[in-house]
Amino acid sequence: AQKVTQAQTEISVVEKEDVTLDCVYETRDTTYYLFWYKQPPSGELVFLIRRNSFDEQNEISGRYSWNFQKSTSSFNFTITASQVVDSAVYFCALSDVYGNKLVFGAGTILRVKS
Amino acid sequence: EAGVAQSPRYKIIEKRQSVAFWCNPISGHATLYWYQQILGQGPKLLIQFQNNGVVDDSQLPKDRFSAERLKGVDSTLKIQPAKLEDSAVYLCASSLLQSQAFFGQGTRLTVV
Numbered sequence: 001a002q003k004v005t006q007a008q009t010e011i012s013v014v015e016k017e018d019v020t021l022d023c024v025y026e027t028r029d030t031t032y033y034l035f036w037y038k039q040p041p042s043g044e045l046v047f048l049i050r051r052n053s054f055d056e057q058n059e060i061s062g063r064y065s066w067n068f069q070k071s072t073s074s075f076n077f078t079i080t081a082s083q084v085v086d087s088a089v090y091f092c093a094l095s096d097v098y099g100n101k102l103v104f105g106a107g108t109i110l111r112v113k114s
Numbered sequence: 115e116a117g118v119a120q121s122p123r124y125k126i127i128e129k130r131q132s133v134a135f136w137c138n139p140i141s142g143h144a145t146l147y148w149y150q151q152i153l154g155q156g157p158k159l160l161i162q163f164q165n166n167g168v169v170d171d172s173q174l175p176k177d178r179f180s181a182e183r184l185k186g187v188d189s190t191l192k193i194q195p196a197k198l199e200d201s202a203v204y205l206c207a208s209s210l211l212q213s214q215a216f217f218g219q220g221t222r223l224t225v226v
Contacts, residue, residue: 004156035214043203045157045217091156099145099212100169104156 002027004094004105012111013082021077021108023092029053034068034075035093039107045091051075082112116140118218120206126224132194135221139187139208145169147215148181148191149205157205163189196225 003026013019025034036048049059051068059066063083067076079086089109095102119138127133139146144165149157160179162169165186174181178197183189193200203222207215 006156037217042219043222044219045205045207047214047216050214097212099209099215100162102147102159102162102215104149104158106156 006105010109031097037091039089120218130195137206143208145209147207151203
């Protein structure tokens with residue numbers, strides 16, 4: 001069975017600090033997709049990134065970066081120079097290669113204080 | 115491009131009553147998901163449709179929950195009868211084949 005674990009329940013940082021959100025997953029599939037979603041207070045899940053298990057290159061998008069390590073089954077998310085608007089719940093998720101069985105972790109609450 | 119539309123946004127019912135939620139996915143998206151998100155938890159997949167066929171409903175409590183996607187477009191999720199533990203946000207999402215899912219704003223259900 002597929003499983004996603006986000007061990008950090010809540011993280012608080014001061015604005016401009018860097019913060020890393022951890023994600024560890026379990027799957028028997030050899031090919032799969034990993035995702036990160038953001039859920040602001042409004043409640044809607046906002047897609048951030050999708051990564052194919054074949055592609056282990058790290059990715060950077062502005063202040064966001066992702067570190068995928070297949071050897072440790074981890075897909076960590078780093079926000080550089082955090083801002084108050086980054087405050088939200090962040091979810092890591094896993095699906096099979098067809099987009100089926102999209103499973104979410106429990107989420108990490110990020111609080112960025114000014 | 116219009117996003118995933120859900121209605122109603124909020125619903126309060128008494129236990130043992132029935133309730134229905136509606137979802138209109140993004141145009142052209144063949145895959146439609148219903149998730150249940152209990153406060154403080156991650157979303158849990160209830161059912162996944164591919165066009166109008168069910169791909170996965172292994173976590174749908176079939177004694178009280180039902181869902182349909184007639185004509186492979188809109189979908190409804192029904193609970194009958196509702197229990198207190200059904201209080202949650204019900205999220206609908208849609209996607210193209212083998213692509214990321216886009217979520218609606220959800221329906222917040224309170225069962226009293």
